[in-house]
Amino acid sequence: MSDRVRNFPLLAAELMPQCEALAAQYEERRSALLPLMHLFQSREGFVSPEAMRFAAGFLDLTPAVVESTVSFYTLFYRKPVGRYVLQVCRGLSCTLGGAEDVMAAFREKLGIGNLQTTDDGLFSYEEVECLASCDRPTCMQVNLEFLYDLTPQTVDGVLAAIRGGTSGVAPLPQTERPGKTWAVRQDTEVSEGEKMPGDTGVPDPNNAGGLGDRTGLIALDRIVNDDAALLGRSRERTVRDASAIDAVIREEDRAHAGH
Amino acid sequence: MVCNCDEAEPGTFKDHMLLENKPHLILEGMLLGAYGIKSNHAFIYIRGEFKAGYEIFTQALAQARAAGMVGKNIFGTGYDLEVTVQRGAGAYICGEETGLLNSLEGKRGEPRLKPPFPAIAGLYGMPTVVNNVETLAYLVPVLQKGWEWFAAVGTERSKGYKIVSVSGHVQKPGNYEIPLGTTVREIIEIAGGLRPGRTFAAVQPGGGSSACIFDEHLDWPYDYESMSKAGSMLGSGAFVVFDDTTDFVKAAYNLIRFFAHESCGQCTPCREGGHWLEKVLHRFVQGRGLPGDMEMLLRVSSSITGLNLCALGDSIEPFLKSVLVRFPDRFEARVQGRQVAGVR
Ligand SMILES: Cc1cc2nc3c(=O)[nH]c(=O)nc-3n(C[C@H](O)[C@H](O)[C@H](O)COP(=O)(O)O)c2cc1C
Ligand code: SF4
Numbered sequence: 001m002s003d004r005v006r007n008f009p010l011l012a013a014e015l016m017p018q019c020e021a022l023a024a025q026y027e028e029r030r031s032a033l034l035p036l037m038h039l040f041q042s043r044e045g046f047v048s049p050e051a052m053r054f055a056a057g058f059l060d061l062t063p064a065v066v067e068s069t070v071s072f073y074t075l076f077y078r079k080p081v082g083r084y085v086l087q088v089c090r091g092l093s094c095t096l097g098g099a100e101d102v103m104a105a106f107r108e109k110l111g112i113g114n115l116q117t118t119d120d121g122l123f124s125y126e127e128v129e130c131l132a133s134c135d136r137p138t139c140m141q142v143n144l145e146f147l148y149d150l151t152p153q154t155v156d157g158v159l160a161a162i163r164g165g166t167s168g169v170a171p172l173p174q175t176e177r178p179g180k181t182w183a184v185r186q187d188t189e190v191s192e193g194e195k196m197p198g199d200t201g202v203p204d205p206n207n208a209g210g211l212g213d214r215t216g217l218i219a220l221d222r223i224v225n226d227d228a229a230l231l232g233r234s235r236e237r238t239v240r241d242a243s244a245i246d247a248v249i250r251e252e253d254r255a256h257a258g259h
Numbered sequence: 260m261v262c263n264c265d266e267a268e269p270g271t272f273k274d275h276m277l278l279e280n281k282p283h284l285i286l287e288g289m290l291l292g293a294y295g296i297k298s299n300h301a302f303i304y305i306r307g308e309f310k311a312g313y314e315i316f317t318q319a320l321a322q323a324r325a326a327g328m329v330g331k332n333i334f335g336t337g338y339d340l341e342v343t344v345q346r347g348a349g350a351y352i353c354g355e356e357t358g359l360l361n362s363l364e365g366k367r368g369e370p371r372l373k374p375p376f377p378a379i380a381g382l383y384g385m386p387t388v389v390n391n392v393e394t395l396a397y398l399v400p401v402l403q404k405g406w407e408w409f410a411a412v413g414t415e416r417s418k419g420y421k422i423v424s425v426s427g428h429v430q431k432p433g434n435y436e437i438p439l440g441t442t443v444r445e446i447i448e449i450a451g452g453l454r455p456g457r458t459f460a461a462v463q464p465g466g467g468s469s470a471c472i473f474d475e476h477l478d479w480p481y482d483y484e485s486m487s488k489a490g491s492m493l494g495s496g497a498f499v500v501f502d503d504t505t506d507f508v509k510a511a512y513n514l515i516r517f518f519a520h521e522s523c524g525q526c527t528p529c530r531e532g533g534h535w536l537e538k539v540l541h542r543f544v545q546g547r548g549l550p551g552d553m554e555m556l557l558r559v560s561s562s563i564t565g566l567n568l569c570a571l572g573d574s575i576e577p578f579l580k581s582v583l584v585r586f587p588d589r590f591e592a593r594v595q596g597r598q599v600a601g602v603r
């Protein structure tokens with residue numbers, strides 16, 4: 001498989017028998033959606049729009065349903081990532097064991113922040129939740145292979161081993177050059193106090209009236225003002241979800257009109 | 260029948276250990292469990308991050324299939340059982356049983372409204388039993404040695420063994436199998452005790468979702484009843500120990516950030532409340548708490564509890580409330596303009 005050239009139809013044809021076998025495992029074919037996305041990601045390095053469209057056709061779903069589902073899961077990268085995805089645990093037990101210093105060391109040595117990729121496309125970096133290895137802090141994954149007992153002093157060694165090809169971890173395929181981040185919805189970086197671009201703090205029209213509705217709770221009003229990023233996040237999610245639903249309805253309307 | 264191996268409760272690492280080291284035990288438990296309820300299709304849902312575990316389990320399954328333990332007409336009994344291994348893809352909420360079932364159906368892993376419970380209408384609308392890895396693994400020795408063996412240890416009402424995942428400020432963190440009813444102090448000692456020169460501050464006895472317990476509970480038995488009487492719960496058996504060096508403000512921020520991050524977003528109190536708390540707590544972490552914020556933390560967190568589709572929403576309050584009520588001075592010291600010398 002030549003790495004930088006993507007020929008999706010060829011790949012789909014090659015993987016078709018595997019896809020059929022996956023779908024045959026279930027009482028309902030739709031259950032094969034996550035396995036299919038894992039399969040294509042393992043070959044393309046990310047879940048490409050072509051792969052999502054293919055899955056939609058293959059499982060008889062609308063593209064909007066597939067995209068909405070895929071977007072729910074953080075391990076599906078919807079944009080290209082680096083050859084090595086470094087995921088350092090920021091969970092409580094690792095933090096008690098010094099994870100903050102390890103994360104600072106990675107950020108410094110790589111020169112990038114959370115959810116970013118180095119310019120050479122080699123490393124993507126993410127700070128993740130508890131990895132169920134809390135007895136050996138700080139732990140991390142490199143392309144989902146576990147590394148344990150990290151300290152700021154061992155960070156250099158990890159990066160050197162990967163660069164030198166002695167880490168024993170296989171690189172991910174890279175069929176497209178990664179951009180600065182693969183996050184489609186950039187996680188609100190509260191720790192840096194950043195605001196989402198374009199955020200004005202206008203209340204979310206889609207909000208049902210809970211805590212996020214500034215007319216709802218006066219006590220919280222002042223937080224709304226200085227925490228526009230928070231609203232921005234929930235707004236983006238509701239808006240995106242609504243557009244997915246719209247798309248489904250439109251598809252269905254079209255199907256009905258055809259009858 | 261579904262085996263839940265999505266382990267992601269902060270501080271829990273027993274299923275991960277069992278998956279990588281005892282895949283045959285889990286599989287055998289699944290086969291016995293499925294046979295017990297006359298299910299013809301068993302699934303194991305493995306957390307997406309457990310790539311090695313997934314590969315190990317898949318291998319164990321192939322061995323079992325080759326040995327005629329899985330498939331059609333097992334050992335000539337006429338009983339058919341298919342086993343399917345499913346990988347998650349990064350979402351804590353898929354550990355919640357109905358979120359898991361939705362995910363297994365190829366949907367977003369959003370929990371369902373209950374009732375109906377999975378045992379009535381679960382996967383594809385069919386009756387489904389969802390059990391944890393440890394639960395199913397224990398089926399094997401219990402059936403081998405008899406229930407009397409299992410029930411011989413433990414307390415009056417909490418019988419048997421439990422794997423406790425001990426982490427945090429102890430010298431030998433790890434998974435320890437204990438009879439239920441072992442005291443909190445004993446568990447800390449089994450895990451090597453505190454580091455030299457440190458004193459005990461608190462234990463979170465049941466994973467990220469549980470409230471802290473303190474000095475006065477050190478000699479309490481670790482069992483379901485006592486932990487709930489102490490205002491907490493045994494939960495997943497994750498046992499996180501905090502010594503006197505702990506920054507509880509940061510710890511609370513850390514856990515609240517987790518829940519805010521993992522909320523699936525269906526319920527407004529859980530989705531919005533978690534993020535508010537995260538923002539306010541972040542102010543405290545930076546020493547910029549505002550007067551009245553402490554009361555607000557309590558008020559907002561208590562108004563999240565009980566109003567949600569699943570237990571994630573109700574997991575937001577306990578730890579925060581327990582440390583805020585116990586160590587108000589630590590929070591007070593982070594209110595703007597009230598910095599006290601020597602605060603970590
Ligand atoms: C937010 C949330 C996350 C959960 N995560 C897990 C998990 O990772 N593993 C698990 O076995 N149970 C988890 N559960 C509990 C399951 O819903 C279910 O109760 C459990 O799998 C039943 O197993 P048991 O009765 O054998 O203990 C979670 C529950 C909630 C509310
Ligand atoms: S309580 Fe939170 S995680 Fe659970 S269903 Fe509601 S929004 Fe989702």
Ligand code: FES
Binds near residue numbers: 092093095131134135
């Ligand atoms: S906190 Fe890092 S593995 Fe659990």
